[in-house]
Amino acid sequence: MPAERLDKILAHHGFGTRKDVKRLCHKGLVFLNGKIATDPAVKVDIGSDTLVIDGKKITLQHDLYIMLNKCRDVVCANRDGEHQTVFDLLDESLKHKFLGGDLHCMGRLDIDTEGLLILTTDGKLTHSLLSPKTHVxxxxxxxxxxxxxxxxxxxxxxxxxxxxxxxxxxxxxxxxxxxxxxxxxxxxxxxxxxxxxxxxxxxxxxxxxxxxxxxxxxxxxxxxxxxxxxxxxxxxxxxxxxxxxGELSLDPQLEPGSYRELSEAEIALLKQRQTD
CATH class of the missing domain: 3.30.70.1560 (Alpha-L RNA-binding motif)
Structure with a gap:
């Protein structure tokens, strides 16, 4: 996985602007692999590095993959003036911009349709699986x-x-x-x-x-x-x-309106269908 700038990572994880992150670094509150990180431009390996901010370990994540058991009367939209949306069902901790991009629906289900809905930040995978030539x-x-x-x-x-x-x-x-x-x-x-x-x-x-x-x-x-x-x-x-x-089935343990992150194996199932 490619490395990302420290200030970009922290900005995406809700620590304010890059100027705010710079102040955190100068105060000595940012630790990268156990050492104080004073340079906000330093590169961080998402897959292997450890990041601690003011004593709190940060979970580094480039992309997010969520399985949601959509319930009726909920719409697949970011905002809706009349109905509850699938994003309203998510915890506030997930409602920020990820390094991989914005969280979005991989396809849509009608308001009266239930069941398997994938929410992800992986725009490349979404584009690939929804492409007419993929035939998922x-x-x-x-x-x-x-x-x-x-x-x-x-x-x-x-x-x-x-x-x-x-x-x-x-x-x-x-x-x-x-x-x-x-x-x-x-x-x-x-x-x-x-x-x-x-x-x-x-x-x-x-x-x-x-x-x-x-x-x-x-x-x-x-x-x-x-x-x-x-x-x-x-x-x-x-x-x-x-x-x-594709090869991914809805988890029968998920109650309507509930969700969980996909396992690595489940993500691999989705990516089996990915085209170039």
């Missing part, structure tokens, strides 16, 4: 207004597997939907998920009250795509929860 799969638990016969379920699955035309909605143009994978809940109430992490099934069931009739995996991210796909079939989505993005 996203899996949703879907609850439908109308119950379907077994024959109708087969028709839906076959239509989705081939891709089909989606009509225009509001100001959004119609488009040819790419092939998608649709799996219905079995008669025993379970999903058949061969080769999947058991956490995926747990994430679908947790707090859903059995609302998910099927699992849909899409490989693009058009406006209201899942809702429009089922509307095109003459049905209506009444419950929607994202449970997987």
């Amino acid at each position: 799969p996203k899996t949703y638990g879907v609850g439908l207004r109308d119950a379907l016969s077994e024959e109708e379920k087969l028709r839906y699955a076959e239509t989705f597997s081939k891709g089909f035309w989606i009509d225009r909605e509001q100001n959004e143009d119609g488009f040819n939907c790419a092939p998608a994978v649709l799996k219905w809940r079995e008669k025993d109430g379970k999903f058949t998920l061969e080769g999947e992490n058991p956490a995926l099934y747990e994430a679908v069931e947790k707090n859903s009250s059995g609302k998910s009739d099927c699992l849909l995996t899409i490989f693009e991210g058009k406006f209201h795509q899942v809702k429009r796909m089922f509307a095109q079939m003459g049905n209506q989505v009444v419950y929607l929860k994202r449970v997987k993005m």
